[in-house]
Amino acid sequence: MGAIITLSVLGILVLYLGLFKAKNALLPVTLLGLAVALGFTLADWNKEAEPQFSGMVIFDHLALSFTVLSIVVTGLILLLSKEYFTSISKNVAEYYCLILFSLTGAVLVNSYHNFVMLFVGIEIMSVALYILVGIRRTDFASNEAALKYFLMGAFSTGFLLFGITLLYGATGTFDLEGLRAYVMTATEISPLFYGGILLLLCGLCFKVGVAPFHFWTPDVYDGAPILITSFMSTVVKVASFVGFLRLFGTVMVPLSDFWTPVLLTIIIITLFVGNISALMQSSFKRMMAYSSISHAGYMLFAIVALGIESASSILVYATAYSLASVIAFGALILVKRETGSEQFEAFNGLGKRKPLLAAALTVAMLSLAGIPLTAGFVGKFMMFSNVMGTYNVMLLVLAAVNAAIGIYYYLHVVVNMYFRESTADAEQTALPISVNYIVVLGIAALLTLAIGVYPDCLIGILL
Amino acid sequence: MSNLFILLLVPIIAAIVLFFIKQSSTAKWTALVFALLQAGLTLPFLCGFEPNAAIQFEQNWVWIASLGVHFHIGLDGISLPMVLLTNGLIPLIVLTTFSKAYKGNFYGLVSFMQAGLLLVFLALDAFSFYVGWEIALIPIYFICALWGSGDRIKVNLKFFIYTFFGSLLMLIGIIYLYKQVPSNNFEWTSFVALDLSETTQRWIFWAFFIAFAIKIPIFPFHTWQPDTYTNAPAAGTMLLAGIMLKMGVYGLIRWLLPIAPFGVVAYSQVVMVLCVIGIVYASIIAFKQQDAKRLIAYSSIAHVGLISAGVVSWHEEGVQGAIIQMVNHGISVVGLFFIIDILEDRTGTRLLGEQGGLAAPFPKLATVFLIILMGAVGLPLTNGFIGEFLLLKGVYDYGVWFAVFGGLTLILGAVYMLRFYQKSMLGTLTLRPILGGDIRGAEVLVLVVIVFFTLFLGILPNSILKLSEASVVNLLNQIKF
Numbered sequence: 022m023g024a025i026i027t028l029s030v031l032g033i034l035v036l037y038l039g040l041f042k043a044k045n046a047l048l049p050v051t052l053l054g055l056a057v058a059l060g061f062t063l064a065d066w067n068k069e070a071e072p073q074f075s076g077m078v079i080f081d082h083l084a085l086s087f088t089v090l091s092i093v094v095t096g097l098i099l100l101l102s103k104e105y106f107t108s109i110s111k112n113v114a115e116y117y118c119l120i121l122f123s124l125t126g127a128v129l130v131n132s133y134h135n136f137v138m139l140f141v142g143i144e145i146m147s148v149a150l151y152i153l154v155g156i157r158r159t160d161f162a163s164n165e166a167a168l169k170y171f172l173m174g175a176f177s178t179g180f181l182l183f184g185i186t187l188l189y190g191a192t193g194t195f196d197l198e199g200l201r202a203y204v205m206t207a208t209e210i211s212p213l214f215y216g217g218i219l220l221l222l223c224g225l226c227f228k229v230g231v232a233p234f235h236f237w238t239p240d241v242y243d244g245a246p247i248l249i250t251s252f253m254s255t256v257v258k259v260a261s262f263v264g265f266l267r268l269f270g271t272v273m274v275p276l277s278d279f280w281t282p283v284l285l286t287i288i289i290i291t292l293f294v295g296n297i298s299a300l301m302q303s304s305f306k307r308m309m310a311y312s313s314i315s316h317a318g319y320m321l322f323a324i325v326a327l328g329i330e331s332a333s334s335i336l337v338y339a340t341a342y343s344l345a346s347v348i349a350f351g352a353l354i355l356v357k358r359e360t361g362s363e364q365f366e367a368f369n370g371l372g373k374r375k376p377l378l379a380a381a382l383t384v385a386m387l388s389l390a391g392i393p394l395t396a397g398f399v400g401k402f403m404m405f406s407n408v409m410g411t412y413n414v415m416l417l418v419l420a421a422v423n424a425a426i427g428i429y430y431y432l433h434v435v436v437n438m439y440f441r442e443s444t445a446d447a448e449q450t451a452l453p454i455s456v457n458y459i460v461v462l463g464i465a466a467l468l469t470l471a472i473g474v475y476p477d478c479l480i481g482i483l484l
Numbered sequence: 485m486s487n488l489f490i491l492l493l494v495p496i497i498a499a500i501v502l503f504f505i506k507q508s509s510t511a512k513w514t515a516l517v518f519a520l521l522q523a524g525l526t527l528p529f530l531c532g533f534e535p536n537a538a539i540q541f542e543q544n545w546v547w548i549a550s551l552g553v554h555f556h557i558g559l560d561g562i563s564l565p566m567v568l569l570t571n572g573l574i575p576l577i578v579l580t581t582f583s584k585a586y587k588g589n590f591y592g593l594v595s596f597m598q599a600g601l602l603l604v605f606l607a608l609d610a611f612s613f614y615v616g617w618e619i620a621l622i623p624i625y626f627i628c629a630l631w632g633s634g635d636r637i638k639v640n641l642k643f644f645i646y647t648f649f650g651s652l653l654m655l656i657g658i659i660y661l662y663k664q665v666p667s668n669n670f671e672w673t674s675f676v677a678l679d680l681s682e683t684t685q686r687w688i689f690w691a692f693f694i695a696f697a698i699k700i701p702i703f704p705f706h707t708w709q710p711d712t713y714t715n716a717p718a719a720g721t722m723l724l725a726g727i728m729l730k731m732g733v734y735g736l737i738r739w740l741l742p743i744a745p746f747g748v749v750a751y752s753q754v755v756m757v758l759c760v761i762g763i764v765y766a767s768i769i770a771f772k773q774q775d776a777k778r779l780i781a782y783s784s785i786a787h788v789g790l791i792s793a794g795v796v797s798w799h800e801e802g803v804q805g806a807i808i809q810m811v812n813h814g815i816s817v818v819g820l821f822f823i824i825d826i827l828e829d830r831t832g833t834r835l836l837g838e839q840g841g842l843a844a845p846f847p848k849l850a851t852v853f854l855i856i857l858m859g860a861v862g863l864p865l866t867n868g869f870i871g872e873f874l875l876l877k878g879v880y881d882y883g884v885w886f887a888v889f890g891g892l893t894l895i896l897g898a899v900y901m902l903r904f905y906q907k908s909m910l911g912t913l914t915l916r917p918i919l920g921g922d923i924r925g926a927e928v929l930v931l932v933v934i935v936f937f938t939l940f941l942g943i944l945p946n947s948i949l950k951l952s953e954a955s956v957v958n959l960l961n962q963i964k965f
Contacts, residue, residue, distance in 0.1 A: 333550075392622065393615040402659070403551075409659045414687075417659075421652035428645050440629050440637050480550040 022073060022080060023061025024088055025128055027054060032121035039114020048103060051117050055096045062088045072134045076196050083332050084132035086482050087263045090336070091127050091256045094343045095120065098252050100461045101351050105248055109157055116156070120252060123149035127260035136185045136195040139264055143181065143228065146257055147174050153252075154245040166244025173237035177227030184220030187213045200272045210276065218273065218280055222287075225268075228261040231287055231317045232294040239298070242310035247357070250306065251350035254313045255343040262320055262335055269324050270331065277327065284325045285416065291318035292423040299430045306363045308430050309349055312389060315423065316342050322404040322420075326411045333483035334407055338400030340479060341388055341472065344465045345397060348385035351462050352378055359452055360444075368434050370443025374451055377459075379438045381466040388469045390431040391424055396472035403480070488529070488541045488557050488606060491567070492599050494522050499595040505588030512582055515591035519575040522598070526571040533564055535950050537958030539608065547611070552662070552669040556609035561955030565807055565948050566605040566734055569814045570727050574598050576933060577722045580822050582926040583829065590631065590719075593623035597723060604731050610658045610670040613739070617695075617731065618651055624723055631717040639711040646708045650698035657691030661743065676742045676962070682750075689747025692740045693755070699732030700788050702755070703762030713781035718825035721777065725784050725821065726814040733788065733810055736795045737803060737959070745963045752796045756882065759796075760889045762789035767896035771903065776824045776834045779904055780817065783860070783897065787813050790893050793886065794875035800956055802878020807952045808945060809871030812859065815941070816868065819856040819934040823849065826927060827908060830920050836904065841913030846922045850909050852931045857905055859938040861898045867941035870949075 031054035038046055062085055070081035078084075099120065106113045126146030133139040151174065155167025189195060191214040192203040204210070223234065230238040242250045273280060295315030302308040320338055323331040353363065355378060360367040372379040388397035401424070408416055472479055498518035505511040533540060542558035559567065578591065600623070603616025621644065629640040658670070665674045680688065698705045713721050741748055763786045770782035791809050794802035826849065827842065828834050843850035855866070862868035872894060880887035923931060941948065 387622070393618040398618075399548075402655075405655065406551075406659045406662065409656070409663050414656065414660070417656045418653070421649065421656060424652055425645055425649035428648050429641065432641060432644065436629070436637055436641065439626070475548075477548045477550055480548065484550050 022078070023065070024058040024092070025078075025125060025132075027058040027061060028121055028125040028128065031055075031058070032118050032125065035114055035121060036118045039112065039118070044113060047114060047117050048099065051099055051121065052096060054121075055092050055099075059089060059092050059096075062092065072198070076198065077135045077138050078129070078132045079134040080132050082483060083263065083267065086336055087131045087259065087339070088128050090340055090343065091124060091131065091260060094255050094259075094347065095124050095252070097347050097461050097465065098248055098255070100457050101251075101347075101354065102248055103457050104455065105246075105354060109246060116153070119149040119153050119156075123147075123153070123252070124256060127256050130260040130264045133264065133267070134197050136188070136197075139268070140178075140181065140185065143261075143264070144178065146260065147178070147228075150174075150249075150253060150257065153249045154241060156249070157246060160244075162244040163246070164244075166241045169237050169244075170241045173227065177224050177234070179224075180220050180227065181224030184217045184222075184224055187217030187220060191217065197268070197271050204272055204275050215276075215279060218276065219283070221268070222280060222283060225261065225265045226287060229258060229265060229317045229320075230314055231321060232291040232314060233287075235291070235294065235314045238314055239307055239310040242313070243304070243307050247306070247350050247354050250309075251346055254309070254350075255346050258313065258317065259339040259343060262317075262339065266324055266331060266335055270327055274327055281325060284321060285413075288318050288321045288325060288416070289419055291315065291321070292420060296423045296426040300426060302430070303365060304363050305349075305353055305365055305368065305434060308365075308433075309346070309353075312427070312430070313346075315427065316389070318423075319401065319404050319420070322408045322416075326407045326413070328407060328410055330403065330407055330410075330484070333480050334400065334403035336483055337396070337403055337472070337476060337479055341396030341400040341469065344469050344472075345385040345388045348381050348462050348465045348469075349389075351458060351465075352382045352385075355452075355454060355458060365433055365437050366444075368437040369441040370438070372439040374443055375454065378454065378462065381462045382438065383435050384466045384469055386431040386435055388473070390428050394470065394473045396469045396476070398473060399476040399480070488543050488559060490525060491522065491529075491571070491602055491606070492557070494518065494525060495595040495599040495602070498522075499592045499599065502588040502592035502595060505591075508585050508587055511586065511588035511591050512578070514588070515578045515594065516575060518595060519571075519578045519598075523571045523575050526567060529559060530564070530568065533559065533951065535561065535954055537561070537954040542608070544608075547609075551611075552667070553611040554609045554669065554671065555612055556671065557603070557606040557612070558608050559606065561952035562734070562737055562807060562959070563605045564951050565811050566730055567602060569730065569811050570598060570601050570605065573722070573726050573814055573818055576818060576930050577719050577726070579926045579930045580722065580818075580825065581719050584717075584719075586631070590627065593627050594719070594723065597623040597627075597728075601727055601731065605734060608672040610662070610672065610675060610739075612670075613735075614651070614655060614658060617654075617735075618648075620728065620731065621647055621651075624720065624728060627720040627723070628712060628716040632715045632720065633717075634715040635711075636715045639708075639715050643708045643712040646705075647698050650695035650705075653691045654695035657688050660688065660691075672738075675739075678743070680744070680746075682746045685744040685747040686750055687747075689740065689744040689751055692735070692744065693747075693751075696732040696735045696740065697758075697792075699735075700729050700792055701732075701785065702789065702792055703758050703765060703785070706762065706766070706785050709785060710778055710781045713784070714775060714777045718821055721781075721821050722818045725781070726818040729784070729788055730810045730814065733791055733795060733806060736792065737806065741795070741798070742959060742963055748796060748798065752798065752882075755796045756793055756879075756886050759789040759793035760886055762786065763793075763890055763893045764896070767893060767900060771896065771900040773900075774835050774837055776827070776836060776904060776908065777821070779836075779900060780820050780824065783900060784813070784817060786893050786897065787860075790872065790875050790879075790890055793890055794878045797878040797882035797886075798960070799878040799881045800960060801874045801881070803956045803960065804949055804952060805871050805874025805876075805878055807956070808941070808948045809868075809875055811948055812867040812871045812941060815934055815937050816856055816860040819852075819931065819938070820860060822927075822930060822934075823853050823856070826923060830918055832919070836907040838914070839908040840911040841909070842918075843909040844913055845918055848922045848928070849931075852923075852935050853909065854905065855935050856931075856938055857901050859942065861901050862894055865939070865942045867938045867945070869942060870945035 129142030157163040191211040299311035388395035391401040600620030607613035766785035773779040859866035
């Protein structure tokens, strides 16, 4: 609970810092605040988890661990922001403030215990993002992305709200515990309830960006500033998954016969749409957008095969994916600064120009592709073994086909970095990498390898 | 000194050290020292090995407790020859690159690959096995794509995706078996002890077999192989053909036979037919090749076809023959690829039509070439003979017609190999100018060592066979129906 309050206050504080032109204090204050929020979260770890504030939120291990993950990833992303925000805008305080508000929303979604909080959390998270996506006011793509995101987001919120209403109509409660009791005890489940599940499923699928509700993802990811994209594809996406998992894990398990086929169809479509579209991209950023769709498909494995390992596999997968995304987008910022391009060709010869950066990006790509000794493999392994528990061997074979397709586009950038020569002007405009990038990318790459070699600590958290 | 883990640790340390060496000559010598150290460290295991069926020098640590993963390694008669082959060939492969200007990163990748290969051969835990299987792929991909020639990017991407897809199918099989084990672990012994239904074993068979068949490669999964071998740098081809493809055959023996015996019985005929088709088809194509490297690449498909046929024949002779033939093939093929590389270095071409009469300027080379060639063809008293003999015996016991067609490998092999020799060494010298003289220095050393083992294993094949005999007999006996 301390984390939510700290983050809200921090957001307002940062806004005031901006008002009084204390630009240099923004980043240190924000990071300090994040550290405090992190401290509050960790301090709650050993407490008995029970719903607080008349059952509005619950800080159980699921909520706490994902809150830690969101705060840490936000911290890493903000560390990358030092020069980035000033280079695209004058009003830097807005960025920090909006990201912090969005993070607060994400923490709420991680810890909701009542549909009202889920809705409020998603709204806080999204509304801040609508602004962030369109924050480059003069940029056409950014505006287009913001409008698209806003319209689609509003639409999906509508679905979500309808779903919640129908469930309320059937059960008379917003409380997860109450819904659970209804599902467990009711002699006959009301048709309203089934309708509610379908609508909720649509709404949540919009938020996590899986096919066929994915159409906003590529354009929004592409149009938004790179750091905002990385925030969206990590913190926001992961929080939406936790919301998904909590709802289906606590309430919907007995009704799995009803929604499993729907979700299975969604997963299969998502894997193919995400991977095959990613294959066609010539822009690294768009490739990452489509790859995020396919990763969402893999993460749904944990929900379609709900079990005791679901939460920990989503945690591992989300951690691996977030770390790799931070590296990928961080590298993209550096490369774009030198070459001015987000295409794959911009990475040509990076292995020679900046060997360490190229090595970190290679680790990230191998992790996304799921090669052993990286965190991504452990995540993928756990997802696969989840689904195997319910004997969906055919689904796994499809997943294997998709993982093999994925290799093609993840290696594309590796190929460009090491096996192709850089263009002449890229070498001339070579810029030194500042310390914060080295620290963040270094930490993320080492963590990726460390989790890959010894994942036990991370898996054990939620088992 | 009987700590098996050290064999995995030394290459990893070597890889890390080598990555930081920029200067070419320092890198070469460091790599050689590490490779020789590793080879030296293997000797205590060879000397201390009791030729019985037991798994020796076992080490078992908990790796990922929450998933039931153990880091479990050990040595038995089946893995020992593979370990010897790996650690014996790597110093030679490093020596073959002494005339090239490779930096530390090249040798670092070679050492890293060595660690992966050894993990595959030593692992007694399916998770560890899979990890080794995959991480051996990353360095060889970079070696082939960074220092290769021709259309290296496309060719190696195909190679990578193809093998990775196979591995994923195997991963699905491994996860399935893992879920079947009551205590949820990946131990080889628990997998073997599983009582799987016949239908399950059938699909498990394919999940594993496709992964292995792509790596070996068995017809029709071989399409990546000729291009990858041809475009790779010489040392990369040696690693691929000399050691890496043995991972697949080793996997067949170690994992597939004992885990899915019903699957093997049900489909051995299919596999046998594929192997025989591969033998005949690859031999015929090899005969038509102009590029020497491609010729050996196709000949390799034919040879491993026979080896795989020996494994699925399910006779002691077949499996024994497969093990010794893997060692022999590794030695011969490294020698042949090295000779091709030397010839390319001296003449600037690998095309048989442009070479000819090279025995006159290179008498020493011509001699060792002939001996290694005879080994590859399987002439008695050279290393290839006993292997092919045992393999054909195993296949014969399985089915006469398979042996008849599989035996064509001897005849066709002699035809295309001798054609190769004739086109390059004999005839009139047409090519001008020829750079450099006969083999010298490191080249002599490597080729003499290879010739020594070609003859040694030809005359005393028992030195390998007795190592593996007890383990093979035990493996075949413990498979239950």
